Every structure is written in C-alpha cells, then in structure tokens.
Amino acid sequence: MSKSNISVGLLGWGTVGTGVSKILSGRSDFISQHAGVELRLAKIAKRTLPAFRDGVDIPDGCLTTDPSEVVDNPEIDIVVELIGGVTDSRNLIGKAIRNGKHVVTANKALLAEHGRELFRLADENRVSLNFEASTAGGIPIIKTLRESFAANRIQSLYGIINGTCNFILSQMHEGDVDFEVVLKEAQAKGYAEADPTLDIEGHDAAQKLLLLTALAYGLNAPSDHLHVEGITKITQQDIQYARELGYVIKLLAIGKLNSADRVEIRVHPTLLPTQSLLANVGGAFNAVCVIGDAVGPTLFYGQGAGEMPTASAVVADIIDAGKAISGERGARVSHAWQTDAKPDVSLCPIDDVETRYYVRLVVQDKPGVLAQISSVLGAHRISIASVIQKERYETDETASLVIVTHIATEKNMQFAMKEIDALNVVTGESQLIRIEEEVAF
Numbered sequence: 001m002s003k004s005n006i007s008v009g010l011l012g013w014g015t016v017g018t019g020v021s022k023i024l025s026g027r028s029d030f031i032s033q034h035a036g037v038e039l040r041l042a043k044i045a046k047r048t049l050p051a052f053r054d055g056v057d058i059p060d061g062c063l064t065t066d067p068s069e070v071v072d073n074p075e076i077d078i079v080v081e082l083i084g085g086v087t088d089s090r091n092l093i094g095k096a097i098r099n100g101k102h103v104v105t106a107n108k109a110l111l112a113e114h115g116r117e118l119f120r121l122a123d124e125n126r127v128s129l130n131f132e133a134s135t136a137g138g139i140p141i142i143k144t145l146r147e148s149f150a151a152n153r154i155q156s157l158y159g160i161i162n163g164t165c166n167f168i169l170s171q172m173h174e175g176d177v178d179f180e181v182v183l184k185e186a187q188a189k190g191y192a193e194a195d196p197t198l199d200i201e202g203h204d205a206a207q208k209l210l211l212l213t214a215l216a217y218g219l220n221a222p223s224d225h226l227h228v229e230g231i232t233k234i235t236q237q238d239i240q241y242a243r244e245l246g247y248v249i250k251l252l253a254i255g256k257l258n259s260a261d262r263v264e265i266r267v268h269p270t271l272l273p274t275q276s277l278l279a280n281v282g283g284a285f286n287a288v289c290v291i292g293d294a295v296g297p298t299l300f301y302g303q304g305a306g307e308m309p310t311a312s313a314v315v316a317d318i319i320d321a322g323k324a325i326s327g328e329r330g331a332r333v334s335h336a337w338q339t340d341a342k343p344d345v346s347l348c349p350i351d352d353v354e355t356r357y358y359v360r361l362v363v364q365d366k367p368g369v370l371a372q373i374s375s376v377l378g379a380h381r382i383s384i385a386s387v388i389q390k391e392r393y394e395t396d397e398t399a400s401l402v403i404v405t406h407i408a409t410e411k412n413m414q415f416a417m418k419e420i421d422a423l424n425v426v427t428g429e430s431q432l433i434r435i436e437e438e439v440a441f
C-alpha cells in the first residue's frame with residue numbers, strides 16, 4: 001500500500017509536543033524532500049487547550065480536548081503519545097493500535113512496565129510502535145541497537161542517561177558544593193523537576209536502561225529485579241576523594257553480559273577513570289557507550305532532554321512509521337523487541353556482580369582500627385588495593401578512611417560492610433560506591 005499525505009495526531013501538547021508540532025507545521029516540505037514522506041499534522045488532543053502557542057502554526061479545527069478524536073479518527077494514520085503516565089497512555093495506545101494506527105511514544109515508564117504487552121499487540125495488528133525519544137532524548141540509541149547493531153552480540157553498554165543527575169554531579173565536581181545546594185540550583189534553572197525523586201533516586205535511568213537491555217539482550221526484566229541506587233548520598237567528600245584517586249563519580253546505567261552468559265542490569269553512582277570519555281560528559285548531557293562483539297566500542301553523545309532534541313527523535317519515528325505506511329519498508333514492521341523469543345541469557349542478581357569498590361568510613365582515630373577493618377575484609381576474601389586516611393577531625397577525634405578494593409563479589413562486600421558498620425570504632429555512616437574501569441574509551 002502506498003499513501004502520500006500521511007496524517008498525524010498528537011496526544012498531549014506539552015514541551016515535546018510543541019517541538020513536534022513546530023517541526024511538522026514548519027518543515028513538512030523539507031521532510032517530504034529529504035525523507036520522501038508527506039506528513040500532515042491533523043489533530044492535537046490536550047486536556048485543557050491553550051489560547052496560543054508561540055512559533056506553531058496550527059490549522060483551524062486541529063485542537064481538541066477529546067483524545068478519541070485522535071485514536072478513533074479514521075483519517076489519522078499515526079498517533080503520537082506524549083501525555084506520559086501509565087494508565088491513560090496505555091489505554092489510548094492500545095486503542096490506537098487496535099484501530100490499526102502506527103504509534104510513536106516517548107513514554108519510558110509505560111514501556112518499561114507494559115512494553116511486552118504493547119509490542120505484542122502492535123505485532124498482532126501489524127503496526128509499528130516506535131519509541132526513540134523514550135531514552136536519551138535526541139541520541140538515536142534505540143534505532144542503533146535495534147537496526148544498526150543487529151549483527152552484534154552486545155557485550156556491554158554504559159549510559160549516562162539522566163541529565164538531572166549528570167548536571168548535579170558535574171556541578172559538585174566543578175565547585176566545592178553539596179548535593180542539596182546543587183539540587184536547589186538545578187530546580188531553579190529548570191534542570192530538575194519540582195519533585196526530582198524519579199531522577200535523583202535513579203528510577204528514570206532504570207526505566208531507560210530496561211528498554212536498552214530489552215533491545216540489546218532480549219530480556220524483559222521486571223523493574224523490581226534491577227539494582228537501582230540514586231545520587232542523594234554522594235557527598236562533596238566523596239567527589240574529592242574520588243578525584244584524588246583518579247576517578248569521577250557519575251550515575252551510570254549498566255547492562256553487561258558477564259562470562260556466565262548472565263546480564264547485569266544496574267543503575268548506581270559509579271567511579272569512572274578521570275581520563276575516560278564518559279567521565280568527561282558534563283552538564284545535563286547524555287552519553288551511551290555500546291560495545292558489540294563485531295563493531296567494538298562505540299559512543300553516542302548528545303542532549304537527552306528538551307523540546308527540540310526530543311522532538312527530533314519523535315519526528316524521526318513518525319517518518320519511519322510514514323515510510324512503513326507508504327510501503328517503503330513494508331507494512332509489517334519488526335520491533336526487534338522479542339515478545340515471544342526466549343532469551344538465551346538470564347538476569348544476573350546484584351549479589352553475584354563482581355566489581356571493585358570505593359569504601360569511605362568514618363572511624364575513631366586510634367591504634368588498631370585499620371587492622372580491625374582489614375581483617376573483616378580479608379575474612380570475606382576482599383583484597384585491599386589502596387587506602388587513604390585523612391587527619392582526624394578536631395571536633396570529634398574521628399578520621400576518614402577511604403579504601404579501594406580489588407575485584408570482589410557484591411554479596412561478600414555487603415556482608416563485610418554489615419560487619420564493619422557494627423564495629424565500635426566505626427562512628428559515622430559508611431559509603432560504598434562501585435568502580436567501573438573498563439568503560440572502553
């Protein structure tokens with residue numbers, strides 16, 4: 001089937017929706033010439049209608065408050081879901097797919113939770129469900145994993161995929177400022193949400209990582225099986241000790257196939273070597289490093305959020321769906337999201353992960369303390385690589401002890417930390433941060 005003048009309907013008209021409507025209304029001739037697809041913005045459904053939106057030329061009758069004018073509209077070929085949340089978006093996307101419409105979404109939370117069901121529904125109805133904008137905004141990492149790297153066994157991927165956390169940690173590295181202060185500044189500048197919990201506790205990155213690992217490994221891991229830690233406990237002291245040891249702290253989303261054919265999927269603050277490219281991704285920027293067995297190491301860098309970068313990804317998906325409709329790539333669209341296939345790898349529980357660790361302890365500054373701590377580590381087969389001890393604090397006669405370990409098993413490390421925390425000589429809250437040395441570049 002070939003069709004020119006493909007009609008697009010938007011569900012939601014917030015920041016990203018505005019960017020999408022700007023491109024569709026202002027650049028349709030350009031898209032037609034360059035991509036060979038004629039797109040027409042036919043409907044926008046928004047719960048409360050704005051009187052005016054700067055820079056967007058919307059045809060009369062385009063705006064509605066009723067989403068069924070988009071999903072049930074026989075004229076509309078492609079539905080773009082940008083309302084977020086899970087319940088309404090799931091129902092509306094389901095309805096659109098059953099009505100034979102191709103769907104584009106930026107909704108990582110929805111796909112992380114209900115992706116399997118929705119991709120199966122799309123397969124059954126022979127329509128595409130494209131989601132490039134769901135992860136790393138303008139960086140084309142979804143298409144890369146599902147198409148460009150299809151010949152590869154993905155060995156590992158490392159993502160800085162939460163701009164809010166990267167902005168906060170970058171600021172903490174640049175100035176002698178604490179987490180809370182930078183968070184407030186990030187909120188004032190609009191880099192962090194009024195309620196930043198999803199971002200700073202690592203859940204936003206975890207939802208994105210689930211999508212990346214579903215594509216890379218065919219694993220549809222339940223979100224509660226992932227190990228997720230945010231950045232709220234990172235202190236200025238940790239930043240400075242890390243620097244002294246030759247590292248930078250980043251919130252890293254990691255998918256890694258280990259030697260037992262098990263996939264580690266984890267999000268946590270991570271010490272990266274200062275000279276690595278990922279360590280130098282600053283501000284609110286995103287980056288994803290993918291290592292494939294054929295292609296080798298690759299790195300993608302760009303803006304992970306914002307009106308136009310995200311709209312760039314959404315419109316690329318719309319164009320792809322348009323090509324599928326007009327027959328260029330066939331009406332049957334493969335999602336490379338294996339809804340039926342049994343993956344040949346399994347999820348590696350966090351307990352079995354092996355890595356190096358940075359441990360910061362607040363201890364009494366007196367003879368024998370280091371010996372007690374190293375004896376606990378030794379008993380759990382954890383070997384110390386280096387130790388830094390800082391002068392005692394004048395006020396309470398405690399000292400900071402920073403230990404870097406050789407590779408150890410998480411389970412052993414957690415047991416050791418429990419025992420260390422129970423020692424009388426350990427007086428403050430301990431810090432444990434994993435180290436990744438082999439981030440390719």
Ligand code: HSE
Pocket residue numbers: 161162163164165199204304305
């Ligand atoms: N809140 C996200 C971030 C952007 O800080 O990167 C949307 O995914």
